[in-house]
Amino acid sequence: MTDLLVDLGRNATARRLIGALGLPLPLPTALRRGRGPMPALCLADQSVVVGAAGAGGLVPMLAETLAAAGARPLLAGWSMDAFVGPGEAYGRPPRAAESLAEGQRVDALVFDASGLDGSDALAALHGFFQPWVGRVARSGRVLLLGRPADDPALTSGAAAAQSSLDGFVKSLAKELGRHGVTANLLRVEPGAEGRAGAVVRWLLTNRSAFVSGQALRVSLAAAGEASAAVVRPLEKRVALVTGAAQGIGAATARALAAEGAHVLCLDRPQEEAAATALARELGGTAVAADLSDPASIAAVVAAVAALGGVDVVVHNAGVTRDRTMARMKREHWDAVLAVNLRAVLALDAALDPLLREGGRVVCLSSIAGIAGNVGQTAYAASKAALIGWVRARARELGARGVAVNAVAPGFIETRMTAAVPVAIREAGRRLSALGQGGLPEDVAATITFLAGPAGLGVTGQTLRVCGGAFLGA
């Protein structure tokens, strides 16, 4: 899929020309994306400006995470103490952010806002970000850390301050998006700090390039020990991907396999050739099953059982039968709900005994399920249902160490969206902070993150991979 504006934006002359002519063309920034398996030093030599407010309770976690991932911490108005030890251990000594040469850009800004406890404290946000936002490199990262605003232990003032972060980070995402810079918020429940590092790391890598304006929460809801495995964390794991033959499903199968998983590539019998080719390429196993048919579930269970169980289930298969409600026939309605919802519920129930401890389930929701769309009552209902499903399943499976989440893609450049009329397609791309569509690889990278050990602290949530789409935000 080519995006003319992104291509033009890559060309400096074209950028200047469009600027000189005063054309009202918002040129999106080509995003820097990581390829292949995650390297051990996934933030190698990245300069990260770090600040904190109040007690800075998440700073020790941050110091350890950044140094171990190879980042260079630059401290803005914050004590170096917590960074000295990790700096020594990993050869990443902290420096004062002010020591940075004039005009030199940084790769990321990270602010620990967990200590914000009242209205006056919010000035710290201005104090940290105002001088630095303009210095973030293209396709850079902004990350805020906070505490859950619904924590009953918070004073009402602190709750207000923590709640302010949502509006702040979403606005920042919209302001910085045209430079390809993402801004996200990570809320860390007290006690879950040990699980936050892996999430921080992922949110700062080039794998989260299309995730912007989002809030994630790290909790202790799923049982288990935080794992330090960064490289090939899915080795010796079995992953089932439904709808694996094309688009996001195929990209997800590839990404999971790149991290070591044995992938069961499931698709309809009509797609068997593609699914088989993919499975062969990935050293996985192909499964032909029509999920709209309840009888197919048994075949899937048999394929999973043959591998001795499953660690990762990605419910990616989905169909659309877009009609306005007035024109939607019952068969259309049923077709959408059969695959998008009923099959997910049935498959999860059937696979439950085969889902191993510490497993991961990821459902593909959609921003249509969050924002709604003309002609998508059935589709949006099915996708919104999954948001509730993962929330409930996370509670049910938490004790087994299983994390259950949904990802909600925004406009992704796939065969499906290529068929959309041009005006709607352009609107889908441009009505977002990053001003462009995402790639199947962006969704695949997000699923792979949630499917790995890094996802332990994240459960019951829906993460949008939408480039900061304005819809439903």
Place this chain on the structure above:
Amino acid sequence: MNKQDGRRAVVVTGARTPFVKAFGDFTTMDTIALGVAASRGALARAGLGVRDVDAVVWGGVILPSGSPNVGREIALDLGLDPRAEAMTVTRACASGLQAITLAAAAIERGEADVVLCGGSDSTSNAEIKLPQKVVHALAPLALGKPTTADYLGVLSQLWPITDLLPRQPKIAERSTGEVMGQAAERMATRNEISRAAQDAFALRSHQRAAAAIASGRFDDELVEVTTPEGKVVRVDGLVRGDTTLEKLGRLRAAFAKEGTLTAGNSSALTDGGAAVVLMSEAKARALGLRPKAAFRSWAYVGVDPADQLLMGPALAMPLALERAGLSLADIDLVDLHEAFAAQVLSVLKMLASDAFAQARLGRAAAVGAVADERLNVHGGSLALGHPFGATGARMVTTMANELARSGKKTALLGICAAGGLGAAAVLEAVD
């Protein structure tokens, strides 16, 4: 290793050629010739004849492509009994130590009683290679019965001409493309090692090496070498006992514009060889030889070359200590290969850091600070030079002699190597 059964491997003697700057006096001597010179000296000092050696284990980095089993060539050139088998090992700058620990393992398993081991390298004789593109293009001409069309085909493939120029050999990491000096330069920055500290360490190395030479301390380690041109080389060529901080401070950065590494605080390309005679303790006693040292433990480790290429000893030395059942406080002498002053100082800093021990070694407290008077007591590679394969054998020889002379009990060796490798060994005195 059980001391009672007499199978413990002991260092009987060691000898090395003088270490000479590349393209100096040894230019026409290849690594085999340098190995022969060192080995002949070691065998003579142990009073061994051609029938006394069971095996040769040799280490080298720049191996001649026509005869990569340098160890066997040395055995043959020495005129050893043809039944003395031989092998060659390569583990970058730890090759010499690798050869020796392999020999020790063979002796302790009962495979041999007397092993000649060590290493050599001739940087002056690094082969300049044709680009692979040329090799592939020329294959039809070299390997088949070429037709005119083949010749024309080759010509068309050999364009543009710049692809044909032989490449300067350089010590670059295959995986990262980074030259070793650049890696050390990054380590200097990341571990906050200043230019002044590096220069001071280099000065110390030269001063200690010069003092050792002046005192005659190296006399029983060095062998005289007569070059093919008839020149007799008796002394190490790189040691500058009269250098000063001012002189070192004037040198320009060698690997980065604003860098801190210079030719003065980096080890130089060097030609040389070093050999050690290792025996089972029982054999040595039977021959009436006094063992100088035995290996209490050794350890080899790997780290990500893209991270801190030369930090290996900071992981290998604690591991060797652990295997020896010793702590740093029990160690009388520490010999740390000086590839770059920045690398030595980085490793020392890591060893002394609690945070490093906790994060990287899973230990509560630091391995410890190495006391200056115990460290590289007779200088190191910065002053003496670093013929890659020979360095490990030089260190083993010097430390074994030091233990035998001083009455000290233990020595810890550490070597960093290309590919992100680290090596270490604990030597102990033999009564």
